[in-house]
Amino acid sequence: MTNVTNDIALRLQAVIDTAIDGIITINRNGFIESINKSALRLFGYQEDDLIGQNVSILMPEPYRKEHDSYLMKYHETRKPKIIGIGREVEGKTKEGRIIPLRLAVSEVILNNRIIFTGIVHDLSQIKETQNELRRANEALEEKVEERTIELEKLVNDLLQTNRKLERSELELTEALRKEIELNELKSRFVSMASHEFRTPLSTIMSSVALISKYTESEQDDKRQKHVTRIKSAVVNLTGILNDFLSLSKIEEGKIEIKKSNVDILALCKEVHEEVKEILKEGQELYIEKNGDSAIFFTDARILKNILFNLVSNAIKYSDDRIDCFINMQNRNLVIEVKDRGIGIPTSEHHHLFDRFFRASNVEMIQGTGLGLNIVKRYVNLLHGDIDFESVENLGTTFKLSFQNSQ
Secondary structure (H helix, E strand, O other): HHHHHHHHHHHHHHHHHHHOOOOOOOOOOOOOEOOOOOHHHHHHHHHHHHHHEHHHHHOOHHHHHHHHHHHHHHHHOOOOOEOOOEEEEEEEEOOOOOEEEEEEEEEEEEEEEEEEEEEEOHHHHHHHHHHHHHHHHHHHHHHHHEEEHHHHHHHHHHHHHHHHOOOOOHHHHHHHHHHHHHHHHHHHHHHHHHHHHOOOOHHHHHHHHOOOOOOOOOOHHHHHHHHHHHHHHHHHHHHHHHHHHHHHHHHOOOOOOOOOEHHHHHHHHHHHHHHHOOOOOOOOOOEEEEEOOEEEEEEEHHHHHHHHHHHHHHHOOOOOOOOEEEEEEEEEEEEEEEOOOOOOHHHHHHHHHOOOOOOOOHOOOOOOOHHHHHHHHHHHHHEEEEEEEEEEEEEEEEEEEEEEOO
């Protein structure tokens, strides 16, 4: 019987010694009782160096000094952090090199004595592969950024070329040809966008209607959060679509001016109602009128589009209150939209109304760069003027001025 037992023990030891992963056993106090060859190679020690040593010798700080207290706490509470769970940890070799490991620890009661067996798997190659992938991704991102900068420079060069083409009749003819090509391309895009956007918009709005009905669930707050996100997505998609459709109509000369006597205060209140859904938490829109009358002869639809765009921008780029001041001066109309948001860098003021221009401090905020260009064109259609004052991090005020043409 003794021979059989010895034979089993020898076989078990052979299996442990030839295992690919490191196997370490410690007593209940954390001192190493055995360690296989794979673990010795992994940590760079000889067996005599480690037998009887606290297993924390194989750990970097701060885990080394915390290990004994962890064992004590486990014996007291029996609540494991690693035992029976397994997780990624760091080990420390004899040379002081830190290596990533996968550690699985099990508790064994043998001859009325508690021992812990740890199996460690070297993750160095996996981590290096992950790092190589990360470096490859970073290199790819840098390359994409370089190409983006090159493309941006190319676009800017083309814009400068277009301005120069306006100086002579021949250059104007060439510019007109390019503009026609651009309009044709844009028209195709608008048609595509109109088709592709309408389906998801309908789907999102249907989902909003369905989700909003489930108000009795205990998860209603989370559901409402998703409802808000969906509504926000609808607003953004609708804004993009409206920008391109508006630009298309303006450039194709399809905007008809239909003037009538308009109650400007009532018009601003309509805009207020329409932007309520996109106002941020705690954000409010204040409307104030000065003067005896707020009736002005203009195109209500176009002026409403102008105000909606300016107020939407104010909401998007600020968190605090927004003011809309209406002033009637000698039957002329002046409207100011003021926010207390991120403002516009002074060096970029002269580009503000350029098509596709977006200030450098709004890169993380969604937008097409068309809104203010469209506003400027609408103001021109109404024979008005638009001006602005802006200080970065303090806010922006847009001023609309229209002369009474009746």
